[in-house]
Amino acid sequence: MARNIEKDALSGVETTGHEWDGLKELNNPLPKWWLYVFYVCIAWSLVYYVLYPAWPLGKSHTTGVLGWTMREQIVEDLNKAKQAQSKFTSAIAAKSVDEIQKDNELRNFAMAGGRTMFNENCAACHGAGGQGAKGFPSLADDVWLWGGTTADIYKTIQHGIRADDPDTRGPAGMTAFGKDGILNAGQIDQVSEYVLSLTNRATDAAKATAGQAVFEENCVACHGEKGIGSVKAGIEVGAPPLNTASWIFGGDKATLMETITNGRAGVMPNWAKRLDDVTIKQLAVYVHNLGGGQ
Numbered sequence: 001m002a003r004n005i006e007k008d009a010l011s012g013v014e015t016t017g018h019e020w021d022g023l024k025e026l027n028n029p030l031p032k033w034w035l036y037v038f039y040v041c042i043a044w045s046l047v048y049y050v051l052y053p054a055w056p057l058g059k060s061h062t063t064g065v066l067g068w069t070m071r072e073q074i075v076e077d078l079n080k081a082k083q084a085q086s087k088f089t090s091a092i093a094a095k096s097v098d099e100i101q102k103d104n105e106l107r108n109f110a111m112a113g114g115r116t117m118f119n120e121n122c123a124a125c126h127g128a129g130g131q132g133a134k135g136f137p138s139l140a141d142d143v144w145l146w147g148g149t150t151a152d153i154y155k156t157i158q159h160g161i162r163a164d165d166p167d168t169r170g171p172a173g174m175t176a177f178g179k180d181g182i183l184n185a186g187q188i189d190q191v192s193e194y195v196l197s198l199t200n201r202a203t204d205a206a207k208a209t210a211g212q213a214v215f216e217e218n219c220v221a222c223h224g225e226k227g228i229g230s231v232k233a234g235i236e237v238g239a240p241p242l243n244t245a246s247w248i249f250g251g252d253k254a255t256l257m258e259t260i261t262n263g264r265a266g267v268m269p270n271w272a273k274r275l276d277d278v279t280i281k282q283l284a285v286y287v288h289n290l291g292g293g294q
């Protein structure tokens, strides 16, 4: 086809001869920088073909003179990662949770592993970040049922609470004062007002005063004087403090009365049955660092 080459009057550049509705295509040369980059790419790809695996050959491929393969690289990386981990895991196996806690490198490793394992095994009940939910205590505050030292937390995770385990925590729970006929409805009302008064929320001062006597007679043995909680009172029964805003089941009057009437016995699984010791130690470090560890 004959090409109709002409110069564009305005720019002085030749046209390619292509024309659409009166618009003509200019035949500008490629920019120099673009051409050089293009040549460098070609040269680079030639060197690459020689050194690295490149061309497919049916079921195999050219291997390149360096003999490098991605598969070997992955195996090597995995082995390196395993070796690096085993250094940490064997140190964790040999140390107490407290010692792990005091070693910066080990603590960082345990925190990362503990976070993953927590999300997998514990968050369903305790919430992501351990913030808790109704019936499942927060692990991120400084209120503890069974103690917040690393050793306490480690033992709780290992053997659970009221779990099927000879070393489990418990086994008694919160007494069902109403159902078991120990207190009548009036006394339960009074003692609930007293419990409300511990966080300055009593609505009936006379009932709260009467409730104090009921509390001292029936509750102090487990919850401690003024409801400071069994951990602070040094009693090993897992009774929570009643003078903080942190409730397991709820601190409104109706829930308090329900708890005192029917009792409570939360169950925490014993994890030694399901997780290895190194994992449980990492979890203990993680939980201890959630915010409330002692």
Ligand code: HEC
Pocket (backbone or CB within 6 Å): 118, 121, 122, 123, 124, 125, 126, 135, 136, 137, 139, 143, 144, 145, 146, 147, 153, 156, 157, 161, 238, 248, 265, 266, 267, 268, 269, 271, 283, 287
């Ligand atoms: C099936 C639900 C459930 C799962 C899953 C669970 N927990 Fe618990 N956990 C509980 C309950 C319920 C309690 C409180 C028991 C009670 O009322 O005394 C508890 C209590 C605890 C306590 C004691 C808190 C204190 O104040 O002393 C710790 C620590 C704890 N859990 C850690 C964990 C860790 C770590 C995991 C994961 C490995 C986990 N829990 C998984 C239900 C669960």
Ligand code: HEC
Pocket (backbone or CB within 6 Å): 172, 173, 174, 175, 177, 191, 192, 195, 214, 215, 218, 219, 220, 221, 222, 223, 237, 238, 239, 240, 242, 246, 247, 248, 249, 250, 251, 256, 259, 260, 264, 265, 266, 267
């Ligand atoms: C035998 C020991 C024991 C006695 C006595 C006892 N408690 Fe408890 N109480 C517990 C335990 C253990 C729990 C925690 C139960 C759980 O976590 O499942 C608890 C939980 C509670 C809770 C729930 C707190 C929350 O965070 O939701 C309230 C409220 C309470 N007790 C009030 C009382 C009152 C009031 C009395 C006296 C009338 C009393 N308790 C007597 C052991 C006791």
